[in-house]
Amino acid sequence: MENGGGKKWGLTSRANNKFKMASETSIRGALEILKGSLDAADERPTIPLGHGDPSVFPCFRTTHIVEEALNDAVRSANFNSYSPSAGVLPARRSVAEYLSRDLPYKLSSDDVFVTSGCRQAIEVALSVLAYPGANILIPRPGYPHYEVYAPFINLKVRHFDLLPDKGWEVDLDAVEALADENTIAIVIINPGNPCGSVLTYQHLKKVAETARRLGILVIADEVYGYITFGSNAFVPMGVFGSIVPVLTLGSISKRWILPGWRLGWLAITDPNGLLKETEIVDGIKQFLSFSSNPSSVIQGAVPQILENTKEDFFNKIISVLRQSADICYDELKEIACITCPHKPEGSMFVMVKLNESLMEDIHDDMDFCLKLAKEESVILLPGTVLGLKNWLRITFAIDPSSLKDAMERIKSFCQSVRCAVCTNLRGHISISWPPFQSQVLNESFVRRRYFAKPRRWQDFCGAHM
Numbered sequence: 018m019e020n021g022g023g024k025k026w027g028l029t030s031r032a033n034n035k036f037k038m039a040s041e042t043s044i045r046g047a048l049e050i051l052k053g054s055l056d057a058a059d060e061r062p063t064i065p066l067g068h069g070d071p072s073v074f075p076c077f078r079t080t081h082i083v084e085e086a087l088n089d090a091v092r093s094a095n096f097n098s099y100s101p102s103a104g105v106l107p108a109r110r111s112v113a114e115y116l117s118r119d120l121p122y123k124l125s126s127d128d129v130f131v132t133s134g135c136r137q138a139i140e141v142a143l144s145v146l147a148y149p150g151a152n153i154l155i156p157r158p159g160y161p162h163y164e165v166y167a168p169f170i171n172l173k174v175r176h177f178d179l180l181p182d183k184g185w186e187v188d189l190d191a192v193e194a195l196a197d198e199n200t201i202a203i204v205i206i207n208p209g210n211p212c213g214s215v216l217t218y219q220h221l222k223k224v225a226e227t228a229r230r231l232g233i234l235v236i237a238d239e240v241y242g243y244i245t246f247g248s249n250a251f252v253p254m255g256v257f258g259s260i261v262p263v264l265t266l267g268s269i270s271k272r273w274i275l276p277g278w279r280l281g282w283l284a285i286t287d288p289n290g291l292l293k294e295t296e297i298v299d300g301i302k303q304f305l306s307f308s309s310n311p312s313s314v315i316q317g318a319v320p321q322i323l324e325n326t327k328e329d330f331f332n333k334i335i336s337v338l339r340q341s342a343d344i345c346y347d348e349l350k351e352i353a354c355i356t357c358p359h360k361p362e363g364s365m366f367v368m369v370k371l372n373e374s375l376m377e378d379i380h381d382d383m384d385f386c387l388k389l390a391k392e393e394s395v396i397l398l399p400g401t402v403l404g405l406k407n408w409l410r411i412t413f414a415i416d417p418s419s420l421k422d423a424m425e426r427i428k429s430f431c432q433s434v435r436c437a438v439c440t441n442l443r444g445h446i447s448i449s450w451p452p453f454q455s456q457v458l459n460e461s462f463v464r465r466r467y468f469a470k471p472r473r474w475q476d477f478c479g480a481h482m
């Protein structure tokens with residue numbers, strides 16, 4: 018279409034490439050691709066174990082307290098105005114009180130900034146700390162938004178490993194080796210997404226001491242705070258605020274099962290006031306002065322939500338999660354092509370490893386998830402999205418009966434995958450492929466014939482174990 022003038026329409030977006038990359042590396046981007054693989058002819062319901070949003074399941078329905086809180090906020094007519102950029106005062110005050118319950122010092126409303134979910138709190142924290150050449154240490158596996166957002170603000174990302182054999186603790190030696198004079202902070206997600214780990218007091222203290230030695234802040238992503246059902250209780254990182262300044266991030270999305278309400282916070286848990294002497298606190302205020310705020314009326318509901326929610330509600334949610342985590346862990350033991358190194362003790366997720374050598378037809382974790390979606394209508398998240406190839410993230414935050422159904426489907430999918438050694442179906446005991454019929458397989462023969470590299474004998478299919 019002509020625009021009449023001499024100049025052409027400027028209808029391109031030069032940022033498109035950046036957006037494309039960000040969307041493909043995000044969880045939602047990966048899940049969109051997997052949804053495209055679902056078989057429309059499969060009449061069974063799709064079971065979504067890829068993302069953590071249990072709000073659709075009746076057993077995870079939020080408490081009536083939040084519904085009353087929102088009603089009251091609406092009817093009061095006190096929250097129809099624009100919000101101050103740091104958030105409405107009663108909301109800041111109540112978050113400060115909520116977080117102070119388990120800290121050895123008290124936060125004030127000035128220490129709290131209300132954000133549009135924990136996700137915006139991440140964006141604020143990273144944006145304020147970034148400068149040209151700066152880098153940040155983030156966990157692998159981790160939560161992709163740190164990684165997805167960093168390139169937009171020219172922040173470099175360096176990964177330290179979480180150690181599956183040590184309950185997904187931080188590899189502190191790696192942290193020491195990674196940090197340099199341009200490192201600004203270390204990100205700790207506890208309770209852990211994607212690993213379902215809950216870090217101990219002792220380990221968190223070591224993290225704080227390491228960060229202090231390195232002269233870097235801790236960004237504590239505690240969006241799953243208090244969602245624990247194993248032997249370790251949740252310890253807020255702010256407990257160690259006098260060792261190292263901590264930026265504590267949280268939201269009502271997970272504990273109150275309200276991810277759509279987009280209400281989160283960033284709190285400065287720094288009793289020595291080290292951050293006040295820097296420009297960081299000013300930076301947070303300035304950043305929030307030009308970004309968009311969460312809706313005032315949702316903020317208006319926050320004091321009643323935080324103060325009035327009954328323990329019963331939390332206990333009920335925790336008990337469903339504990340039951341689901343048990344189902345997930347127990348059923349996984351029966352599935353030969355997947356190994357779970359650590360039973361989940363918190364959050365809503367578990368990381369499991371694919372045993373590649375058991376699978377002939379599967380190339381990698383993405384391929385596994387695509388085929389699983391197509392054949393069994395179950396969605397899992399490929400570990401690649403979280404930094405670990407050939408791992409999978411499973412959320413067990415769905416109703417227990419659907420979870421059981423999903424585990425059965427995964428089991429039958431794994432049994433239909435061909436063994437990499439004999440091309441037998443994984444679940445069959447007898448060997449039907451002619452060359453191997455009634456032969457006792459000899460390991461060196463298998464190695465010579467099928468693999469360049471030696472593999473562990475136990476990794477082969479059930480028929481060969």
Ligand SMILES: *Cc1c(COP(=O)(O)O)cnc(C)c1O
Nearest residue numbers: 134135136160210240268270281
């Ligand atoms: C869900 C999640 C967030 C984002 O929380 P919202 O409040 O939904 O923005 C941040 N960090 C982690 C680790 C999460 O799992």
